[in-house]
Structures are given as structure tokens and as C-alpha cells.
Amino acid sequence: METETCVQTSALNLYYSDFQALRSVSLAIPRKHITALIGPSGCGKSSFLKVLNRMTDLIDHCRVEGQVLLADEDIYAAAVDPIMLRKRVGMVFQKPNPFPMSIYDNIAYGPRLHGQKGKHQLDEIVEKSLAAAALWEETKDRLKKSALSLSGGQQQRLSIARALAVEPELLLMDEPTSALDPISTGKIEELVFELKRSYTIIIVTHNMQQAVRISDMTGFFLLGELVEFANTNNMFTAPQDKRTEDYITGRFG
Amino acid sequence: MASRLRKWQTEYLGRTLVTAFGLFVVVLTLGILGFLGYKGSATFIDYGHSLTEFLISSKWSPGEAGQSGSIGSAVFIIGSLEVSSLALLLATPLSLAMAIFIAEVAPQRLSTTLRSVLEIFVGIPSVVYGWIGLAVLVPFIADLFHLNFGFSVLSAALVLALMICPTITSVATDSLAATPNEYREASYALGSTRWQMIWHVKLRAAIPGILTGVVLGLARAFGEALAVAMVIGQSNRFASSLLAPTNTLTAVITANMGNTTTGSEYNDVLWSMAALLLAISLLFILLIRVISRRGQAS
Numbered sequence A: 001m002e003t004e005t006c007v008q009t010s011a012l013n014l015y016y017s018d019f020q021a022l023r024s025v026s027l028a029i030p031r032k033h034i035t036a037l038i039g040p041s042g043c044g045k046s047s048f049l050k051v052l053n054r055m056t057d058l059i060d061h062c063r064v065e066g067q068v069l070l071a072d073e074d075i076y077a078a079a080v081d082p083i084m085l086r087k088r089v090g091m092v093f094q095k096p097n098p099f100p101m102s103i104y105d106n107i108a109y110g111p112r113l114h115g116q117k118g119k120h121q122l123d124e125i126v127e128k129s130l131a132a133a134a135l136w137e138e139t140k141d142r143l144k145k146s147a148l149s150l151s152g153g154q155q156q157r158l159s160i161a162r163a164l165a166v167e168p169e170l171l172l173m174d175e176p177t178s179a180l181d182p183i184s185t186g187k188i189e190e191l192v193f194e195l196k197r198s199y200t201i202i203i204v205t206h207n208m209q210q211a212v213r214i215s216d217m218t219g220f221f222l223l224g225e226l227v228e229f230a231n232t233n234n235m236f237t238a239p240q241d242k243r244t245e246d247y248i249t250g251r252f253g
Numbered sequence B: 001m002a003s004r005l006r007k008w009q010t011e012y013l014g015r016t017l018v019t020a021f022g023l024f025v026v027v028l029t030l031g032i033l034g035f036l037g038y039k040g041s042a043t044f045i046d047y048g049h050s051l052t053e054f055l056i057s058s059k060w061s062p063g064e065a066g067q068s069g070s071i072g073s074a075v076f077i078i079g080s081l082e083v084s085s086l087a088l089l090l091a092t093p094l095s096l097a098m099a100i101f102i103a104e105v106a107p108q109r110l111s112t113t114l115r116s117v118l119e120i121f122v123g124i125p126s127v128v129y130g131w132i133g134l135a136v137l138v139p140f141i142a143d144l145f146h147l148n149f150g151f152s153v154l155s156a157a158l159v160l161a162l163m164i165c166p167t168i169t170s171v172a173t174d175s176l177a178a179t180p181n182e183y184r185e186a187s188y189a190l191g192s193t194r195w196q197m198i199w200h201v202k203l204r205a206a207i208p209g210i211l212t213g214v215v216l217g218l219a220r221a222f223g224e225a226l227a228v229a230m231v232i233g234q235s236n237r238f239a240s241s242l243l244a245p246t247n248t249l250t251a252v253i254t255a256n257m258g259n260t261t262t263g264s265e266y267n268d269v270l271w272s273m274a275a276l277l278l279a280i281s282l283l284f285i286l287l288i289r290v291i292s293r294r295g296q297a298s
């Protein structure tokens, strides 16, 4: 199966001051697939995601080396505006984080930042994004209500809808279900699975069953190193590296 | 026996003391309220003035020594309102700008220093502000606008604005700093600039806190007597412009409470003004409560 690459890193190193959090990470994320990143906490999964939308720029004393190509374009090149990059690379965080404003304004936030003012267009974007995040039916009668009145699971789907509203090419999800109950988790997983028709998704998860259920590719990180990157089925049935095997059989981590 | 005494000491003594002091504070507050109500009502009961005259008329010649005159206090009520709202209008944008600078823009060390400086400014006694106003601002305004005297609504509003700026800034800074970091990340991740993040998310999330600061500032400005009395000119007429003198409730009370005899109409109407001030302050406090409750609810 030949697939296009969405984002590719080569020899990626990341330092927080003197501490090296990523060690020569090279991998190619396939377009319109779901890639899961697993590994014990502190191994650099979140750091890797932050490199891809340059949220690392916002952290003091954080330094990135190596190359990151998004659709063949070096995102760390001098000419790249991180603001425009983040429009192309959306992010969903571990804790649902809707803004303290209405459901409508949350979704319209991104498009408005990028100059979309028309009421009609915004209405359309809001409906489309909420529908894509399987939240439209539940919220269409209360768009003007505060987003904080939603349940945790709904808030997380809202965060996804908000990220989708700016039409990113790549969606980064950092343990999006770890703060949710099993039912909400199931809904998010279904949603993510649906989204891969149109989006490339990288999802960090500490839940290996989740990786097996939804992802096409899996990367295993350990101490800042990408130990193994493979087709999810292969990785979980026949891991190539002893450390991967130890981790997925629960021998540590 | 010893252990029972011990238990009594640790358990009941503390509780009894705290309850007693608590009750004392409640009684004291109610006492003040009752006393002000009682003293303030004499104008209307003993001297037969109407509340409308007190609030709406500007005819001011209260009687001394058993005599009765006019007690229209509209000039002072309007004076208080215009001076404090103008002060608020001047102080709020400035305070917000400073709060944003301290909470969002300044590097960590500068921000910490500025916060301590602010606290010092909040604690400066108002007479100092008044004196600086009298010595520096009043002559400056006179010079600037070619007036005989610089005593004016503008001088009073500027002094008050300077005085309440630290209060508003301090509360607004805390409230900005207390907005969850997640909002910041979420906004950046959607491709916002730092300024867009501050303006659309941080400020919005901090609104209840900022409003609380503004109302606190307003309450302080409205209740301030000394600093205002020193620069307002104490003229018992409506101000024809911002550069004209007038008078305020607090300044009238401060200036006259010592020169009037207890039980005289003049003295009683000062008490009515004090009661009015209390009522308006209570209104401000109520406003703070409503705002902060709404902030928690959302």
C-alpha cells in the first residue's frame, strides 16, 4: 500500500535547556491515516507533538534541531510564520479547554482570527465543524449557551470541532480521552476514526487498546528515542524491538 | 478531669471566643446602620423636610441653632457622582493597560517588582494624594488653562484617578494572572497572535475580576473625602465645566461636621448625607457580589 507522507521529521533533537527530550527522531506520518504514539510518561510524546506546530517556540529555553517537513515544506525555515503554521496544524489537548464563551463563539474563534467575518459563512463553518465532531445534534438549539455548560466529553468534542473549524491539514491530539469516562472515550474514538477520511491525525495515548482500536501506524517512544515505528497490527503482534515487546506486554511503564 | 479541661479549652473555648467576636461584629455593624438611619432621618422627621428636596433641590442654607432653612443637596450628590465617574473613566483604561503589561508582557522579574510597587501605592494614605494634588496638580491646571485657581472637578477627578489606579490595576492583574493557562495554549494552537490571545481570551475570561476591581475603585473614589476636599474648591454650585469648582457629599461632611452643633438642622442633614453615602456604598458592594457570582456561574 503506497501512501503519501503528510509530515516527516529527520534527525530531530529537542532540548529543554541542557536536557535532551527528543533524540534523533526520524519518522514519516502518512496522510489521511491515524498514527498513534505510545510510551511511558515523560518519554517525549507531547514534546514531539509540540514540535510539529511549533508550540515549542513559546517555551523558554527550548531548542529544536533537525528537519520537519510538512507537505515537503520545512516548517522551521526562516520564512515560515508560526501563526500560519498553527492554522494548518491543529491541536487538541489532554484536558478539554473550551474558552469561557458561547459554543458558537468557541467554534468561530479560529476562523475569526484568520479574517472570516461574514455572519453567513461563520454560521456555516460552525454547523459544519460541530457536525464533523458529532456534536451538532446535541448543541444546535443552544449555540449561544456557554461552552462550559457542556459535559466533559462534549467539551472535548467541542475542542475538536474548534480545531477543525480552521481546516487544518494535520490534527495533533495529546491524550484526548485520558480525562474522560469510558462512554465519552468511545464517542471520541469513533469520531477520530471518522475524521481520518479527511484529516491526518497523530494521537498520543497511554492506552494501548486505544492505539490498537483506532490507529493505522504506531510509534513507540522511550526516553526521547523513537524505538519502533510500524503498522499497528505488526507492532502489537510482532514487535521487532525487545523494549517494545516489554512495554506492550506490560513489563514496564 | 485534666483531659476534660483540655477538651473544653481546645474545643469550646475557641469556638465560644470566635462566636462571641463574630456576634460582636454583627451587632456593631447593625448598630452603625441603625445609628446612621436614626441620625439621618432627623432631617425628615424633626425638621419636616422631604426626601425629594434633599435629593433634587440645589438650594443649600441649612439652619443653625433651632432654625430651619433649605437642605437641597443635589449639588453635592451630582458633584460626588461626576467626580468619581470621571475618575473611573480616566483610571480604568490606564489600569487595564498596566495590568496587561504586568500580567502578560513584562518579564517575570519586572512583573514581580511592579506588583510589589502597586501594593505600596494601594496603601498610600489619601491625604498624601490630596496634598500632592494641591501642591502640584492645582497650580498646573491653573497654568495650563489660564485660570485664577486650579480647584476644579478635573483636579479632583485626576487625584482620585491616580489614587484608584493601583487598586484597579492590582485586582485586574490578579484576575488576568488567574485565567487558566489552557486558554493561552488553546488560543495559540488555533493560530492566534499573542495580542489576539490576550484581547479575545484572557481579557474576556478576566472580565468578572476586572469589573470587581473597577467597582472597588469606584467605591473608593466615591467615599474619598480628604483628597477631594483639598482640590475640589468646595463651591456650593453645580460645576459649569470640568474646570469649575463644585463640592461633594464627603467634602461637605468633612468640612462642616466640626462646626455644627448636635441636633441642629445643619448637623442633621450631614448625617443624612452620611446615610446616603452608606446606602450607595452598600449598592456598590451588592454590585460586586452580583458580578463575581456571575463570574463563577459561567
Ligand SMILES: Nc1ncnc2c1ncn2[C@@H]1O[C@H](COP(=O)(O)OP(=O)(O)O)[C@@H](O)[C@H]1O
Binding pocket: A016, A019, A021, A039, A040, A041, A042, A043, A044, A045, A046, A047, A048, A059
Ligand atoms: N517545558 C519544559 N521544560 C523542561 N522540561 C520539560 C518541559 N516539558 C517537558 N519536559 C521534560 O521533557 C520530557 C518529555 O516530556 P513530555 O514530552 O511531556 O513527555 P510525555 O508527553 O511523553 O509524557 C520529560 O522528562 C519532561 O519532564
Ligand SMILES: [Mg+2]
Binding pocket: A045, A046, A047, A174
Ligand atoms: Mg504528555
